[in-house]
Amino acid sequence: MYIKTALGMYINYFLLGMVNIILISNMTSLTGQWSTDSAGISYIISAIGIGKLLTYALLGRLSDKLGRKPLVIVGAVGLAIFLAGIPLAPNYQIAFVLAILAGVSNSALDAGTYPGLVEVFPTSSGSASVMVKAFMAAGTGLLPLMISFIASKGMFYGYAFFVPAAVYxxxxxxxxxxxFPNHRTIRTPEDDHDDGSSKFLSxxxxxxxxxxxxxxxxxxxxLFTVAQIWLPSFGQKVLGMTEVHSIKLLSYYSIGMFVSVLSLAVLLKKFLRPVTVLVIYPIITFVSIVTVLTIRSVEIVSVASFFVGFSTAGIFQLSIATITELFWRKKGTVTGLLATAGGLASVVMPLVTGMLSKTGNLKIxxxxxxxxxxxxxxxxxxxFYRYRKLVNGHNEKEFSKSDEKGMNKIS
Known part of the structure; x- marks a missing residue:
């Protein structure tokens, strides 16, 4: 009954995958248009984070009060305005305001879409939420190809903004x-069994x-923000790649994200728990980044970009799944705290890395x-350690069993 509704919400996130990298992917054109530098573009990106951070809690409450549909529609309209406005923005100040609007619109999408998907797919809400990341990865992968096509035809760079704006x-x-489902009457299966009486030893x-x-x-x-902003610049300034070819590093990155999300959708159901993935993925990220730093080869960095995308995809969603499992009595509160931390990172990281870029050494x-x-x-x-201590004997056996199966599968 609600398949079309879900499809519409997923299309929004397919386009959001483009929005996430569209400023950095057009850095040369935008710096010339606004008479700024790469650090200035990173500050514009941080303005998107500011918009999200300031409105996440308010829009979440409005979603519960007004329903999911108004928030999803408002988010789509706001992002369409942002995309259409950026290539036409005559100065840096207007672009900054448009970026804040994009952040508010992103929050509106999140506030309406995530609970909306839970209500559309009450028996498979985890997989439905993870698929959001898959659609975003697909959009992130397509945009560099679109930009390359536009550049090869000598067309105005703004078409890369206008096309997704029109689709929005x-x-x-x-x-x-x-x-949309009635948000006041939907109850998930988890709610019916969430007594927590025998879940933890303490x-x-x-x-x-x-x-x-x-x-x-x-x-x-x-990690997600820094990689998306600076991989193309690293390709250009450290590896000597052209702008068009350096943007392809984001394509490899997004392919890694897509593969990761699909893998998690299978492995989390049968072999691994989220807390195990939370340990494995940062190790892969660290090794991949060290590879980027130490081996100046376009081919090797392209492969490493894939693994950076692979190992950073889904970690935020898995951390939400874990914290709501542990603190099930206050799911909304702990989700808000974690989302606020993520919003803070989306503001701080562009600012910090923008200042670091002024040293002229992108390796830093x-x-x-x-x-x-x-x-x-x-x-x-x-x-991981605390989770193993908290689960009771029955769940501990299942935990070890599933992890052993998962590790054997991965190896």
């Missing part, structure tokens, strides 16, 4: 015509595993990125 507008009209402690998960929310978003940015992955790994180990 058309999708908004489509969403007006489809029904109560989880927020100051330990809870805080560690909030930090993972920050580091996972930070990726050294900083490697440091973030180490912090995420340490916190993941804390969560």
């Amino acid at each position: 507008f058309l999708n908004m009209l489509f969403l007006f015509t489809v029904p 109560e989880p402690i927020f100051k330990k595993e809870g805080l560690a998960l909030v930090v993972i929310g920050f580091t996972s978003t930070g 940015i990726f050294i900083f990125d490697a440091f973030l992955s180490v912090i995420g790994l340490v916190c993941a180990i804390v969560v």
Whole structure:
């Protein structure tokens, strides 16, 4: 009944995958248009994070009060305006305001879409939420190809903005015509069994595993943000790639994300628990970043970009799944805290890396990125250890069994 509704929401996130990299992918054109530099573009990107950070809590409450459909539609309209406005923005100040609008619109999409998908697919909400990341990865992968085509034809760079803006507008009209579930009456199967009476040997402690998960929310978003902003610049300035070819590093990155999301959709059901993935992925990220830093080969960096995308995809969603499992009595509160940490990272990381870029040595940015992955790994180990201590005997056996199967499968 709601398949068209879900499709419309997924299309929004397919386009959002383009939005996430569209500024950095057109850096040369935009710096000339606004008389700024790469650091200035990174500050514009941080404005998107500011818009998200300031409105996440408010829009979440509006979603519960007004329903999912108004938020999803408003988010699509706002992002269409952002995309159409950026190539026409006459100065940096207007672009900054448009970026804040994009952040607010992104929050509106999140506030309407994630609970909306849970209500559309109440028996498979986890897989439905993970598929959001898959559609975003597909959009992220397609945009560089679109930009390359536009550049090869000598067309105005703004067409890369206008096309997704038009699709957003058309999708908004489509969403007006489809029904959404009644958010006031939907109850998920988890709600019926969430008594928590025998789940843990003792109560989880927020100051330990809870805080560690909030930090993972920050580091996972930070790793994601830094890689998307600076991989093309690294390709150009360190490896000597052309602008068009350097953007392809984002395509490899997005392919890695897509493969990861599809893999997780299978492995999490049969072999692995989220806490195990939270430990494995930062290790892969660290090794991949070190490879980028030490081997100046376009081919090797392309492969490493794939693995950076692979190992950073889905970590934020898995940390939300874990924290809501541990602190099931306050799901909304802990989700808000983790989302706020992610929003803070989306603001801070462009600012910090923008300042680091002024040194003229982009390697410093990726050294900083490697440091973030180490912090995420340490916190993941804390969560893994605490989770193993908290689960009762029956669940502990299942936990070990599933992890052993998963590790054998991966190896």
